[in-house]
Amino acid sequence: GVDGEMVRAMLLHQFGIEIASSFGPLAGQIWRIGTMGYSCRQTNILHLLGALEAVLLRNGVKLPAGEAVRAALDAYEEARVG
Numbered sequence: 676g677v678d679g680e681m682v683r684a685m686l687l688h689q690f691g692i693e694i695a696s697s698f699g700p701l702a703g704q705i706w707r708i709g710t711m712g713y714s715c716r717q718t719n720i721l722h723l724l725g726a727l728e729a730v731l732l733r734n735g736v737k738l739p740a741g742e743a744v745r746a747a748l749d750a751y752e753e754a755r756v757g
Contacts, residue, residue, distance in 0.1 A: 677734050679703060685733070690726035717751055 679696060683706065686692040695707040710720060724743040731738060 677731065677736060679706065682706075682727075682730050682734065685730045686726055689730070690722070692723055692726055721747060 683694055683696065686694060695709070696702065697705045697707055708723065710723075713719075721744055724747055728738065728740065728743050732740065
């Protein structure tokens, strides 16, 4: 597993992105990411995905680099065209 608080701290200090931890029965198991209104812009979503991926990779998580941003760009393109 990954230390969720360390991920949150790295996102904040290295990328200026603040995400929330959860509470109650989900405390320590999930993050809450606000993407409503102004925060929901495509550039913000892509920045978040890239930053989260970078932090996870730096913490030893095995994942395909660039895949999250690539998938989001594909979804945006499909929504625009479709």
